[in-house]
Amino acid sequence: MKxxxxxxxxxxxxxxxxxxxxxxxxxxxxxxxxxxNPQTYRTGARGCCTLEDSRDARRAAxxxxxxxxxxxxxxxxxxxxxxxxxAEYAAGRTPNPCLRCNEKIKFAAVLDRAMALGFDAVVTxxxxxxxxxxxxRRSVDLAKDQSYVLAVLREDQLRHAVFPLGDSTKEQxxxxxxxxxLAVADKPDSHDICFIADGDTRGFLDRQLGARPGPIxxxxxxxxxxxxxxxxxxxxxQRRGLDLRRPAADGRPRYVLSITPVTNTVTVGPAEALDxxxxxxxxxxxxxxxxxxxxAVQLRAHGETFPATVxxxxxxxxxxxxxxxxxxxxxxxxxxxxxxxxxxxxLGSATITATDRAVAAA
Amino acid sequence: xxYLDHAATTSMLxxxxxxxxxxxxxxxxxxxxxxxxxxARRLVEESRERVAAxxxxxxxxxxxTSGGTExxxxxxxxxxxxxRAAGGRTRVVASSVEHHAVLDAVQWLADHEGAxxxxxxxxxxxxxxxxxxxxxxxxxxxxxxxxxxxxGALQRIGELAAYAAGRGIPMHTDAVQAAxxxxxxxxxxxxxxxxxxxxKLGGPVGVGALLLGRDVASTPLLHxxxxxxxxxxxxLDVPGIVAFATAVEHAFKHQQEYAVRVGxxxxxxxxxxxxxxxxxxxxxxxxxxxxxxxHFSFPGCEGDALxxxxxxxxxxxxxxxxxxxxxxxxxHVLLAMGADPDRARSSLRFTLGHTSTRADVDALxxxxxxxxxxxxxxxxxxxxxxxx
Numbered sequence: 001m002k003x004x005x006x007x008x009x010x011x012x013x014x015x016x017x018x019x020x021x022x023x024x025x026x027x028x029x030x031x032x033x034x035x036x037n038p039q040t041y042r043t044g045a046r047g048c049c050t051l052e053d054s055r056d057a058r059r060a061a062x063x064x065x066x067x068x069x070x071x072x073x074x075x076x077x078x079x080x081x082x083x084x085x086x087a088e089y090a091a092g093r094t095p096n097p098c099l100r101c102n103e104k105i106k107f108a109a110v111l112d113r114a115m116a117l118g119f120d121a122v123v124t125x126x127x128x129x130x131x132x133x134x135x136x137r138r139s140v141d142l143a144k145d146q147s148y149v150l151a152v153l154r155e156d157q158l159r160h161a162v163f164p165l166g167d168s169t170k171e172q173x174x175x176x177x178x179x180x181x182l183a184v185a186d187k188p189d190s191h192d193i194c195f196i197a198d199g200d201t202r203g204f205l206d207r208q209l210g211a212r213p214g215p216i217x218x219x220x221x222x223x224x225x226x227x228x229x230x231x232x233x234x235x236x237x238q239r240r241g242l243d244l245r246r247p248a249a250d251g252r253p254r255y256v257l258s259i260t261p262v263t264n265t266v267t268v269g270p271a272e273a274l275d276x277x278x279x280x281x282x283x284x285x286x287x288x289x290x291x292x293x294x295x296a297v298q299l300r301a302h303g304e305t306f307p308a309t310v311x312x313x314x315x316x317x318x319x320x321x322x323x324x325x326x327x328x329x330x331x332x333x334x335x336x337x338x339x340x341x342x343x344x345x346x347l348g349s350a351t352i353t354a355t356d357r358a359v360a361a362a
Numbered sequence: 363x364x365y366l367d368h369a370a371t372t373s374m375l376x377x378x379x380x381x382x383x384x385x386x387x388x389x390x391x392x393x394x395x396x397x398x399x400x401x402a403r404r405l406v407e408e409s410r411e412r413v414a415a416x417x418x419x420x421x422x423x424x425x426x427t428s429g430g431t432e433x434x435x436x437x438x439x440x441x442x443x444x445x446r447a448a449g450g451r452t453r454v455v456a457s458s459v460e461h462h463a464v465l466d467a468v469q470w471l472a473d474h475e476g477a478x479x480x481x482x483x484x485x486x487x488x489x490x491x492x493x494x495x496x497x498x499x500x501x502x503x504x505x506x507x508x509x510x511x512x513x514g515a516l517q518r519i520g521e522l523a524a525y526a527a528g529r530g531i532p533m534h535t536d537a538v539q540a541a542x543x544x545x546x547x548x549x550x551x552x553x554x555x556x557x558x559x560x561x562k563l564g565g566p567v568g569v570g571a572l573l574l575g576r577d578v579a580s581t582p583l584l585h586x587x588x589x590x591x592x593x594x595x596x597x598l599d600v601p602g603i604v605a606f607a608t609a610v611e612h613a614f615k616h617q618q619e620y621a622v623r624v625g626x627x628x629x630x631x632x633x634x635x636x637x638x639x640x641x642x643x644x645x646x647x648x649x650x651x652x653x654x655x656x657h658f659s660f661p662g663c664e665g666d667a668l669x670x671x672x673x674x675x676x677x678x679x680x681x682x683x684x685x686x687x688x689x690x691x692x693x694h695v696l697l698a699m700g701a702d703p704d705r706a707r708s709s710l711r712f713t714l715g716h717t718s719t720r721a722d723v724d725a726l727x728x729x730x731x732x733x734x735x736x737x738x739x740x741x742x743x744x745x746x747x748x749x750x
Contacts, residue, residue, distance in 0.1 A: 028670070028674070067670075067673065067674070069666065069670055071666070072666075075748075076747070076748075108747075109744075109747060112740075112743045112744075112747070113667070113740045113743060113744065115743075116736060116739040116740035116742075116743045117667055117670065117671060117736050117737070117739075117740050118671070118736055
């Protein structure tokens with residue numbers, strides 16, 4: 001196959017490209033320039049779009065022996081990922097920008113351009129398995145598994161995706177990079193949000209959205225307990241940063257239960273009020289399994305899974321959780337998995353729109 | 363491989379390479395006082411005389427530098443500083459289609475040295491119109507390139523130089539692309555300073571010259587041992603300078619036959635490209651252009667997509683401009699010529715040189731239609747996505 005390897009400048013995508021080349025594919029490396037004003041150097045482990053990362057990707061391509069180009073996707077990234085991220089927070093939801101980037105950039109804008117230019121597939125260094133059966137599965141390295149942020153991909157996108165790393169642990173990938181002479185072998189993992197270089201998400205949102213003070217309200221009494229500087233600074237389940245001067249009557253800590261953008265209200269209450277028994281999702285991706293189906297659902301990136309009954313509805317998914325999940329935020333993805341020895345299989349996903357409280361055990 | 367990017371760099375002439383290697387085997391610092399130093403110095407001075415004779419300058423007007431970028435910076439900044447110090451003149455005038463080595467030097471003077479800047483507009487073919495220029499006596503330096511590196515437009519240097527001389531304004535011209543391609547003569551042109559680069563005309567990378575009139579003061583960029591009239595310190599690169607002189611001599615001596623041969627091949631390239639891609643738009647002037655330059659816009663395509671597709675088929679060309687991250691920006695030259703950003707992004711430059719053959723043109727013409735079709739499909743995908 002003629003494949004396009006997306007190379008971030010990190011170790012995973014470098015080894016993925018090398019494996020694709022070794023497997024006999026005709027590989028072309030592409031670094032996606034996503035920042036409108038790229039920083040010259042990486043600061044710590046954040047970010048993936050500095051000039052230094054671009055250079056690392058180029059050097060990896062040299063070592064592998066494949067052609068290399070930089071594609072400017074900054075406008076698309078800004079519009080589909082960064083603006084969406086800000087808008088979602090403004091709407092009281094908690095988005096996952098990595099998921100959105102896979103959905104809109106890597107396996108849409110980049111894949112479409114690659115296909116038009118005569119490539120058959122896009123190769124990435126994601127930790128997930130995608131075999132001949134076309135099913136998306138978790139990586140063998142459960143700590144590094146990225147199937148959650150790939151579950152948003154449709155079948156027509158997955159058909160043109162290649163994930164060469166799914167059968168390897170991160171440790172194996174690093175060791176292989178060293179053997180292959182790739183200088184990025186011991187480069188730190190990137191984490192957090194790549195377009196927020198200092199890691200201060202709340203500060204970033206404050207700059208984007210400005211200060212928007214509003215009330216913090218007690219869920220049980222309706223009493224105004226304090227003021228916040230902007231509802232976008234809060235996520236369901238959050239405890240820190242509420243800065244409530246008065247303790248609750250029962251002296252127990254209070255958590256963000258919900259965010260209501262229309263009234264700019266942050267509603268707080270006790271931990272057990274965060275327990276969710278049912279999750280509703282919209283914009284479903286479903287790979288054909290008949291429902292209702294007994295499976296496991298994951299409700300946030302790197303989160304635990306919950307046994308559940310999942311049903312397709314007219315325009316979404318509903319999951320009845322068999323034990324309550326705590327602090328589930330709208331905007332995150334619900335991903336349904338079926339346990340499998342060859343790696344848990346992604347049945348489908350949707351974007352969480354609403355949750356119903358668990359019925360408290362008597 | 364079909365190498366159609368001679369304006370980026372061209373292969374070294376065998377005689378220049380031989381001269382380089384022979385000289386590089388011998389030890390000697392041209393500033394040393396012993397026999398080895400004198401021998402090295404003699405090679406430098408002979409080279410200076412050869413370059414001067416070829417380009418119509420006096421030997422003392424040849425200042426060896428590290429290449430085009432340094433020469434441009436030395437001319438623009440050096441003359442600006444000297445003229446500001448001497449008479450308080452602070453205006454810098456340059457065409458809006460200059461190479462970045464001039465463009466960014468001028469902008470730096472504006473940002474850091476308080477220079478007032480006038481950018482001269484160009485017509486739709488990329489040419490400054492001398493009749494439309496009206497400068498005051500506050501001008502420290504004027505810089506207009508002899509030929510444009512992207513679209514190949516030749517400027518009316520003689521008229522511009524005469525105008526400048528009439529007002530006592532020192533004029534610099536970047537002749538990096540013009541030298542060896544069209545007749546270039548320093549004295550006849552009447553400019554105060556002229557930039558040459560080695561690797562564009564068959565010499566090595568990393569060496570060039572600034573021709574600087576004897577009465578033109580320039581403040582140095584590099585301070586040190588006081589070499590090169592005290593204008594450009596640094597140990598003289600003897601093998602580089604000898605190879606550079608060899609290449610300059612050869613290129614100027616054979617310029618006419620080169621221009622005929624390469625120009626004929628270039629005309630064939632343009633004709634055949636327009637045959638296989640009928641809606642291709644030729645950018646730059648139809649006549650007064652560098653003999654090796656062809657520059658097109660391919661509507662609906664992105665230049666970097668075309669470059670990738672042609673590269674995969676062994677055809678080397680250029681989108682005409684690059685930046686540090688390797689991301690193609692719309693060319694400031696095409697924008698200055700009045701092109702919209704889409705047309706600027708859809709452009710591709712093919713440049714021929716002394717090793718070019720008809721087989722290179724054949725390879726391009728064979729690969730181009732398929733590449734344009736694919737790139738157009740990719741362009742349509744993007745247009746559909748962005749709703750433009």
